[in-house]
Amino acid sequence: MPRRFLQRYMPNPETLKRQRSLRFMSRMISDAGLWVLTRRTVANAFSMGLFCAMLPVPCQMAVAAFGAWILRCNLPLSVGLVWITNPLTMPLVFYGNYRIGAWLMDTPAREAPTRISTRWIAERTADILPALALGSVATAIALALLANLLVRLAWRWHVSRSWKQRAKKRRLRRRALNE
Template structure:
């Protein structure tokens, strides 16, 4: 992952500290270790953020922030990745998690009525919840592990590619200087 690319889109800690609405989490924001962009901190931030995003619980961002503090990974990335499950994507993702949980629990999948209402969901919650929780945990763990491995591999590939390009550039420069001396 290119560090400069990530830094371009990340918020600055000093601007976040000045916002009055974030006064309660100011000590967390002030920790400079939570803003580093290293291969380890970015990969772990993806793991924490995606894990928390797949959980069907409230306060996912707070849990991601605490997870970033515990694992000492990038705070902004871990909180930002939680928004994969936003109000538009949440029904589809959690329905997929429910189907995965139903498969592992060997339960029949409940068919939704033509019109889903909060009343219907509340009535079905007792039956749906075990499959949803299990499916969400399975998805969260798998996504967290997969993201961590992929980010580390992509980062390593990017660094080695940059090294090769720099080596080729040095070799061209050296060949150009040698050809000038030969003339």
């Protein structure tokens, strides 16, 4: 993972500290250790952000921020990745988690209605909740582990490729000087 690429899209901590809605998190935002971009902090941030994104809980961003603080990983990446489950993708992701949970519990999954309403959700909550919770946790753990592994491998590949390119440039420079 190129550090410069990630830094280009990172918010400025000073700007975030000045926002009134984030003043309660000013200590966390001003902690320089939560803004570091290393292989470990980025991989753990991907794990934390994707783990929290798969959980059907309110305030996923706050949970991800607290998790980033506990794991000492990159705060903005962790919080930003939660938005994979945004209002457009959330129904599909959570229905998929429910189906996975029903499969793990070996129970038949209910079909999604053609039109979801709050009444339908209220009537079916007791039936849906155990499978949704199990499927969400299973998906969150699997996705977090996979993301951590893939980020670490991609970071390592990028670093080794950069080393090889620099070594090649040095060899070419030496040849040009010797000729």
